[in-house]
Amino acid sequence: MTVLVIAEHDNVSLKSETAKVIAAAASLAGDIDVLVAGSACAAVAESVAKLQGVSRVLVADNPVYKAQLADNLAKLVVGQASGYSHIFAAATSTGKDLLPRVAALLDVAMISEVVKIEDADTFVHPIYAGNALEKVKSLDAVKVATVRASAFDAVPATANAAIVALDVVINSVCSELAHTTVASERPELGNARVIVSGGRALGSADNFAMLETLADKLGGAVGASRAAVDAGYISNDLQVGQTGKIVAPELYIAVGISGAIQHLAGMKDSKVIVAINKDPQAPIFQVADYGLEADLFEAVPKLVELI
């Protein structure tokens, strides 16, 4: 049994999701190779080599892989696939874009957002916005799956694996015209120990600053419901939910969020959930460990003051 993990990175640094996918792969007790495809990504390869459990780091370093486009990356992965029983990537926007393409080229089905690996063929993943867990047995020779990073603990950086350069160059028919990233000083949503999330009730982008103050005080990240993103209060990459980020921090504070099924899908595995809402009937109170029925414009400043 040999697992190929596709590394998640931005050509400069390795994303924390990769260490979590390696942890998931390690439960299969086979060799783990990690593919780093990118441009000028040597530093990323070195970070991967240090992760516990990694046997080899395969590096395809070429400008054609800079934008991490699915059409050529899928061909690169399929070209390397022989000999691997499992191909995993994190269920990030890059992993979700790439892996189904890889699976189809290999003529195998795929399992999305794996939260538990029972054995080499059996995987558990959520369906219906996390309202059911489906356990599937794969009958395919190669198991292709994206792994939900929040369901696994990262492996430590204690090793020193070999780095193997791949000189395979495959061009993409697509070209990247622009790439805009939202700069933030705060921890990434996927890594944050604490997340303070706001909904429509915040009323304006200016009012979101209140949540940022609270998040900063707790050393956490800021998230949002779809309503808050659609209203333009905050950038869409901070949306938590079925179609946004899936998070599981130690503490999730939902402020002015009613708790629609689609939002709960993204945060109900958080360890402790706090809900602040002035509507006592809001569904968010059904999943909250601590609920406070209050006006958020009074409660949040007071919380900032007391913490």
Place this chain on the structure above:
Amino acid sequence: MKVMVPVKRVVDANVKIRVNAEHTAVDTANLKMALNPFCEIAVEEAVRLKEAGKADEVVVVSIGPKVAQEQLRTAMALGADRAILVETDEPMLPLSVAKILLAVQAREQAELILMGKQSIDGDNNQTGQMLAALADMPQATFASMVDIADGQLTVSREIDGGIQQLQLPLPAVVTADLRLNEPRYASLPNIMKAKRKPLDTLTVAELGVTLKPHQQILAVTPPAARKAGVMVASVEELVDKLKNEAKVI
């Protein structure tokens, strides 16, 4: 230019589903069904391309039971020109759906395949990418903006941490994200008109597609219930509980 829009019939987004007593499946009997929200966005975008003079025809395709005709009629009431139902009562994995759609595409020769990024039942987010792979077309997933000019497609994609803008040649597969557009409501006259639009029914066998089993569902279980929480009376009590009981701050 012809645009093909694959659409899916799913349990309505606002319905809370239940797992059946045998833990073998989600109980969908007698639940309100609807057009998958992301498919609705894809239909809307295709219709807007037509209204902008960039597309000539919008064909919607669904794979599923006979009743999926309802969702195809809905899509036609939103502005699609005609519909194809590939009738089957078998549950389909995304790979199988992609293979069937590939066979439909072989007949239709659409230059743009526009579809939702995921269905809200399986939550797989695979079919568009798989179809693109099988058709050897480029893909632009999670689209929040689509434009066509000079035979090239420009798409903004919602990616983790920001936005990526891609240019890709046609034919191509684009999957719609939530923020691509706000779907319109079907007006009553359009619902009436949609009843007269053509709807062809095909079978998987007619398309010459052979499917093989890839997965076996062993169990479907409800997620672990969270233990009941408590309501606190004040911010002071909340801070005290978080510090001393939950010990998270």
